[in-house]
Amino acid sequence: MILFENVTKTYPRTTRPALDDVSLEIPRGEFAFVVGTSGSGKSTMMQLVMKEQDVTRGRVLVAGRDLDRLPERKVPALRREIGCVFQDFRLLPNKTVFQNVAYALQVLGSSRARIRQTVPETLELVGLAGMEKRLPHQLSGGEQQRVAIARAFVNRPPILLADEPTGNLDPDTSLGIVQLLDRINRTGTTVVMATHDTVTVDAMRKRVIRLDRGVLVSDMEAGDYTTGSIPRIRLEEEAEAPRRADEPEASDGYDDGDPTAYDEPDGLPPIGRDADEPRSRGGIFRRHKAVQTSDR
Amino acid sequence: MRFQFLLGEIGNGLRRNLSMAVSVVIVTMISMYLLGLGLMGQRQVDTMKDYWYDRVQVTVMLCAEKTRFTNCAGEATTDAQRTAIKAELEALKPTVKEVYYESRDEAYDRFKQTYKNSPLARAGESYFADSYRVNLNDAGKFDVVASSIKGMPGVADVQDQKKLLEKFFTFMNTVSWAAIALSSLMVLAAVMLISTTIRQTAFSRRRETGIMRLVGASNFTIRFPFVMETVLSSVLGAVLAMGMLWATVRYGVVGFLSQTLTDTAFIGVADVYYVAPFVIVGVIVLSSLTSWVTLRRYLRV
Numbered sequence: 001m002i003l004f005e006n007v008t009k010t011y012p013r014t015t016r017p018a019l020d021d022v023s024l025e026i027p028r029g030e031f032a033f034v035v036g037t038s039g040s041g042k043s044t045m046m047q048l049v050m051k052e053q054d055v056t057r058g059r060v061l062v063a064g065r066d067l068d069r070l071p072e073r074k075v076p077a078l079r080r081e082i083g084c085v086f087q088d089f090r091l092l093p094n095k096t097v098f099q100n101v102a103y104a105l106q107v108l109g110s111s112r113a114r115i116r117q118t119v120p121e122t123l124e125l126v127g128l129a130g131m132e133k134r135l136p137h138q139l140s141g142g143e144q145q146r147v148a149i150a151r152a153f154v155n156r157p158p159i160l161l162a163d164e165p166t167g168n169l170d171p172d173t174s175l176g177i178v179q180l181l182d183r184i185n186r187t188g189t190t191v192v193m194a195t196h197d198t199v200t201v202d203a204m205r206k207r208v209i210r211l212d213r214g215v216l217v218s219d220m221e222a223g224d225y226t227t228g229s230i231p232r233i234r235l236e237e238e239a240e241a242p243r244r245a246d247e248p249e250a251s252d253g254y255d256d257g258d259p260t261a262y263d264e265p266d267g268l269p270p271i272g273r274d275a276d277e278p279r280s281r282g283g284i285f286r287r288h289k290a291v292q293t294s295d296r
Numbered sequence: 297m298r299f300q301f302l303l304g305e306i307g308n309g310l311r312r313n314l315s316m317a318v319s320v321v322i323v324t325m326i327s328m329y330l331l332g333l334g335l336m337g338q339r340q341v342d343t344m345k346d347y348w349y350d351r352v353q354v355t356v357m358l359c360a361e362k363t364r365f366t367n368c369a370g371e372a373t374t375d376a377q378r379t380a381i382k383a384e385l386e387a388l389k390p391t392v393k394e395v396y397y398e399s400r401d402e403a404y405d406r407f408k409q410t411y412k413n414s415p416l417a418r419a420g421e422s423y424f425a426d427s428y429r430v431n432l433n434d435a436g437k438f439d440v441v442a443s444s445i446k447g448m449p450g451v452a453d454v455q456d457q458k459k460l461l462e463k464f465f466t467f468m469n470t471v472s473w474a475a476i477a478l479s480s481l482m483v484l485a486a487v488m489l490i491s492t493t494i495r496q497t498a499f500s501r502r503r504e505t506g507i508m509r510l511v512g513a514s515n516f517t518i519r520f521p522f523v524m525e526t527v528l529s530s531v532l533g534a535v536l537a538m539g540m541l542w543a544t545v546r547y548g549v550v551g552f553l554s555q556t557l558t559d560t561a562f563i564g565v566a567d568v569y570y571v572a573p574f575v576i577v578g579v580i581v582l583s584s585l586t587s588w589v590t591l592r593r594y595l596r597v
């Protein structure tokens with residue numbers, strides 16, 4: 001799905017390459033973390049996939065396209081196959097949750113009927129059912145990121161890129177977001193998530209691509225990776241494991257795209273949503289609460 | 297759906313950026329009004345040329361007593377001289393179309409009658425003499441007449457009305473070209489304003505366009521609202537300008553000038569109808585071109 005062949009990216013007017021001779025392959029349907037300290041080239045990697053940047057040397061193939069040879073006018077078609085989520089959510093502040101998600105479909109010319117069907121479906125999938133009419137500032141950080149994920153995924157792209165989606169969130173909320181991405185991954189979507197949050201990575205047992213100053217230093221298959229510091233979250237995850245084992249249908253349900261399955265209590269959206277509420281930064285939390293009480 | 301969405305975006309954009317849109321409307325309106333005035337001036341000159349060049353005459357002025365013309369030597373033209381001059385003029389047919397004799401008193405009366413409001417009135421002073429008025433078949437053949445008549449005994453001077461008219465036309469031409477030049481400066485200002493407006497708008501909407509880019513909206517979807525907002529504003533300005541021009545011609549020229557100066561031809565509202573489509577199409581082309589070029593530079597896709 002995504003293939004890097006000896007990719008080097010040097011930004012203009014810099015000497016050290018942001019990515020240095022990186023080769024890797026991310027097959028269809030995989031969930032991969034890209035980790036590394038700040039400035040190690042994670043965002044650069046994402047931008048190369050989206051053709052926000054062009055490689056200096058090497059080749060990037062995405063969904064069967066050689067990005068170096070992709071003409072400018074075909075870039076939008078490429079981006080329609082890639083959903084993107086960022087640390088700063090990038091929601092439109094004057095649009096409601098529903099409108100924010102619908103916007104992605106509107107600009108692509110979807111029919112009103114399709115929007116009315118797909119948007120609520122997607123909001124339900126990310127665990128935001130019932131919040132359609134809220135404005136972004138009436139949501140917690142975790143909820144805002146869920147809106148962003150819904151917007152990125154509403155078009156059902158085969159690839160989802162998440163560049164430090166949990167960078168602004170507290171650990172519990174982060175876990176909820178990552179689990180949501182995992183859930184999206186289980187629908188067959190290739191997910192690549194850049195992060196420097198090793199705690200979250202440890203909790204997930206997925207493939208981990210580690211960058212250090214632009215160099216690919218390790219690429220470990222699912223389960224190989226561990227930082228050694230197994231935290232509380234890991235334990236929580238294990239505690240949930242039996243529950244999930246009891247309900248194997250839940251994850252299969254997503255693959256089928258059966259909307260009723262989204263309500264299955266596999267622990268993902270409720271944990272994510274409930275967990276981040278008490279921990280949100282004061283302002284957001286208070287505003288959120290205020291609206292909630294005035295709503296009822 | 298996409299069309300509806302784009303219409304909505306254009307409406308939102310105009311509402312949110314109302315002052316920008318209004319400034320584009322005003323600048324386009326003033327520049328196009330000035331341009332229109334210049335073009336009307338040109339058409340007025342053409343109209344007057346058509347009207348006058350059929351009517352211009354060569355005037356063969358005869359000597360009066362104590363006239364200042366040296367050829368006369370202070371003597372009035374004798375009857376014999378008159379006959380000789382008349383015969384010479386007749387001999388110049390077909391260059392000469394018709395020859396009339398006009399006495400000094402007739403000339404004065406005619407001047408009072410017809411030229412009282414005309415710009416030619418100032419040239420009237422020297423007309424008060426007996427004269428032969430010669431219509432030419434070709435207004436350009438003045439020299440032929442002048443060379444054979446000038447210097448004949450009893451001829452004070454040979455004057456070409458066309459020359460007088462041309463001075464006047466040159467003056468009008470200059471004024472109208474000045475208006476056009478001024479309007480082109482205003483057009484330049486309009487272009488720069490449109491460009492700045494679009495940059496501002498693109499900046500204020502960078503969040504929206506960023507998301508459009510991200511989800512893979514086509515260049516057309518991203519840029520079309522910007523282009524349409526500008527084109528709509530500037531076309532509104534151009535239409536208002538043409539409305540003002542129409543009012544100027546209708547009430548200023550047709551309703552006033554041509555009532556006052558009955559002796560000459562004036563442009564009418566038809567001339568406004570003639571230039572308006574060109575002006576409006578020109579504005580559409582110019583504003584869409586300007587906005588497209590600006591967007592290419594400042595709105596990364």
Ligand SMILES: Nc1ncnc2c1ncn2[C@@H]1O[C@H](COP(=O)(O)OP(=O)(O)O)[C@@H](O)[C@H]1O
Nearest residue numbers: 011014018036037038039040041042043044045
């Ligand atoms: N647009 C840019 N222009 C110049 N240098 C850049 C640009 N973007 C990133 N860099 C540099 O490239 C390196 C990698 O950055 P980045 O990919 O953003 O890392 P990360 O996302 O892992 O923090 C850094 O040294 C950064 O300074």
Ligand SMILES: [Mg+2]
Nearest residue numbers: 042043163164
């Ligand atoms: Mg980064």
